[in-house]
Amino acid sequence: MKEQEKYETIKKLVETNGNKKRAALKLGCTQRHINRMIKGYVDEGKDFFVHGNKGRKPKHTLNDETKKLILNLYNTKYYDANFEHYSELLEEYEGIKISPSAVRSILMAEQILSPMAHRSTKKRIKKQLLKQKNNTSSKKEIEKIEDKILEIEDAHPRRPRCANFGELIQMDASLHEWFGGINTQLHIAIDDATGAIVGAYFDLQETLNGYYNVLSQILKIYGIPYMFFTDRRTVFEYKQKKSPSIEEDTFTQFGYACKQLGIVIKTSSVPQAKGRVERIFKTLQSRLILELRLNGITTIEQANIFLNSYIKKYNAKFALSINNIKSVFEKQPDDEKINLTLAILSSRKIDNGHCIKYENKYFRLLDPNGNPVYYYKGTSGMVIKAFNKELYFCVGETVYALEEIPSHERKSKNFDFDTPEEKPKKRYIPPMSHPWKQASFEKFMNKQAHRKELTA
Incomplete structure (x- = not known):
């Protein structure tokens, strides 16, 4: 539009022998430059105003083969990664250095959404897909479009973080096909103040053993926290009337261990109340599954060993620094006390x-x-x-x-x-x-x- 405006202004100036000062003021340039454009118009006509780089790809532009490779790798190998994670994986495993924004442009051009896409993005893409669906008559094309339409997920309400490291630890478990084609429960503990994962453990079910292992990791690495915030299901549920023995009353077992350590337990039946841990499962389902697959993890034993290194990597990237946050963890108990308390x-x-x-x-x-x-x-x-x-x-x-x-x-x-x-x-x-x-x-x-x- 700028080129068109220059061309029309200079053309009118030449044809009417108008005022050069007024033309310079309109185009925001000097009168000397107006003279240059008049000479160019007389010699070359409209072509003089076309920029020399028009139609030429920038030097740093990815070629079509690389774009095609990035698209194919995402569809076949890295299909459950979000765009930022995918750009990291391309550099780490494929030797392709590309920014997350460039990855997003390539994949969004094919209407491929990130697992972490915002609700507004999902709405916009869904609207485009519905429009395409109405404008096509091919049954095969309609089926493809319907497969791409995604449901909108509800977001968890935000709230301020706790002031101190170790003041509130959110705990939960997520049943998912994390590795090996089997459903397993990933038990997680996350610090509310920093967003750091302070404990993680895989088990076949949401069990007392899973939460005891998470608590053991917290005690050995950080110390005794002030409070746990959990849901009211399974391991944190009160004893049921038909429970045959006290060892199956897992709330009492876990609660008694926490009582001996001086840890408060707060529960809620509303998942949105502990949005921090709910969001982290969404992130891990986007990132951890892919990492487990790329590292050939097929058993619970291998997965729990892998978690030790992955948690450090995750916290280094996503957790807030604790340098300016006061820690309220009490001194770590020795191994014997942990063994006897849990x-x-x-x-x-x-x-x-x-x-x-x-x-x-x-x-x-x-x-x-x-x-x-x-x-x-x-x-x-x-x-x-x-x-x-x-x-x-x-x-x-x-x-x-x-x-x-x-x-x-x-x-x-x-x-x-x-x-x-x-x-x-x-x-x-x-x-x-x-x-x-x-x-x-x-x-x-x-x-x-x-x-x-x-x-x-």
């Missing part, structure tokens, strides 16, 4: 064989010297399954080790004469300073039951 507690009674039955197996009680201990039938106690799966039994103020009783003797006293008699082995038994006192655990259970009655 335990599953179960009430049991000693049978007439001086044993207890746990997980369909029979166990006998041993003292620190490895000698068996005997109690009357019906004596109640508490089985403690530590985080490392070791088993103990607490009776009153005394803790004993548990030894499984095999269904058959390993060696015969009558035929294996050359085998020396085994002496009792000393067993490590934790001191009674742990939080396993049966009275305090039962008091906590009664409090949870009363709380459930009030909310029912």
Whole structure:
């Protein structure tokens, strides 16, 4: 339009022998430049006003082959990446350095939307696709357009971040086909103040084990946080009426562990209330799935090992710096305290064989010297399954080790004469300073039951 305006102004000036000063003022140039344009118009006509680079591609423009390659790679290999992540992957794996905006231009030209596209973008593209659908009569083309039309997702409401690092940790799990063609639950803990992932663990279901592993990571790396913010489902739900045993009451188990550490648990039944962790799952479903696939991850064990390095990479890119944010994490407990606190507690009674039955197996009680201990039938106690799966039994103020009783003797006293008699082995038994006192655990259970009655 600028070229056209110059051409029409100079043409009128020459034909009417008009005022050069007025023409210079109109075009925003000097009178000397007006004289140059008059000479150019006389010599070349309209062609003089056409810019020399018109129709010529800039030097840094991607060629058609590269554009086609980028489009094909996205459709076949990186199809679930958002545009910014895709530009990073192209540089890392394909040696193609290209900006996210350039990637966006190439893919949007084919009406390919990012998994992280804004609602306004989705609405605009959907409107264009519906218009194309109405203007075409080809059934095949209509089917393609219908496949591209995306549903609009609701956004979570924004709220201010917490002031301190470790003040509020949002926890949740997401069931998805993360790797290997199977659905698994990714348990996540995210700090509200910084947006950093402070713990992550894969499991087949949303389990107490999954959240215990996440909590273990937080305790070992950062320390004891002030508060957890969770939903009211599964692991954080109060005991159900038909629950057959206390070890299945996962809210009580997790809640009791947090009580011993001094961690407050806040719950909400509204997913939008914990939008920070809900948004991060959307980001991870766009990025982590692709990273797992590119690294050949097919099992839960491999995925959990990969998470250790991926969390550092994710936090370095997305989490806010904690340099100017005060940390309210308390000092990290030692490994032994973590192992003993993240335990599953179960009430049991000693049978007439001086044993207890746990997980369909029979166990006998041993003292620190490895000698068996005997109690009357019906004596109640508490089985403690530590985080490392070791088993103990607490009776009153005394803790004993548990030894499984095999269904058959390993060696015969009558035929294996050359085998020396085994002496009792000393067993490590934790001191009674742990939080396993049966009275305090039962008091906590009664409090949870009363709380459930009030909310029912």
